[in-house]
Amino acid sequence: MNSMHSTRSVARTHASHRPCSGRQVGATLVEFVIVAPTVLFLLMNLIQYGLMYHAKSQVNYATFEAARVGSTSNADPTKIRNAFTRALTGYYGGGTSTAELSASYDKAVKDVGSAVRIEILSPSKESFDDFNSPALASKLGAKRVIPNANLSFLQCPVDVPGCSADPKGNASGQTLLDANLLKIRITYGIPTNKQVPLAGRFMTWSLGVINKDDADAFRAGLVKDGRIPVVTHTVMRMQSPAIENGNASSPGAGNDGKPVDPGTAPPGDELPKCSVTDPTCTNITPVDPGSGGGGPPCP
Secondary structure, eight states: OHHHHHHHHHHHHHHHHHHHHHHHHHHHHHHHHHHHHHHHHHHHHHHHHHHHHHHHHHHHHHHHHHHHHHHHTTTOHHHHHHHHHHHTTGGGTOOSSHHHHHHHHHHHHHHHHHHEEEEEEESOHHHHHHHOOHHHHHHHTOSOEEOOSSGGGOSSOTTOTTSOOOTTTSSSSOOHHHHTEEEEEEEEEEOGGGSOTTHHHHHHHHHHHHTTTOSOHHHHHHHHTTOEEEEEEEEEEOSSOEEOSSOOOOOOOTTTTOOOOOOOOOOOOOOOSSOTTSGGGSSOOOOOTTTTOOSOOOO
């Protein structure tokens, strides 16, 4: 009898636990179905941000190379674009042989053709209005040219001594030195094949919703084509005379031709009498201007 009673008790115990165990398994499954996709989606977006950082780094380098070539080739837009495309060869695969590099370069040429906009922000059309040198333009066979020689001693082109050199009142808001700064802005669209599936599409969708009234038609077109826009700027001193070639218009009074004064530096300890690398000067105290003293004298 005792044995039968024990068996029935164990059976009732197991029976009482079965429904609870089933509910726990069901709850775990529901939690997994909700949490797992969310975590996976966040992870994919983190990877996408990493790829975007990599792309931005590559485009920054290519923009610098484009500006460097432009500074030595009269700010020629074609040479600037070619240099930018060439510098993106590594982003499109690179290679260790001539054939591999050539194939990667061809990919860059094909993609960059429609996915990149290069704007020369300076020198602007107004820069040429203010500082064009007719004599130099005639010599170079160009329409308008900004001279690049002896800038430390000139405010105007040699053949136009009465140019509009005052940035407070001229059209560009620049000096001749300012007009010899090459500033370019490049807008590039990261292609879909370099994006994480779903995460990249989510980002372009978000950009389309947030900037649905984007006035920049080119940037809006990149988003519409599923590309993630990346914008870079760089400024470089011209090393050759700038030749006008469809430069953008950017009038303005500049900063009245005056540099901004950063103000007085915050007070701090004066330099020690001895070098901190000198073993005899390990316990250096700041110099008191009123006492004329300082740290221990150097041997």
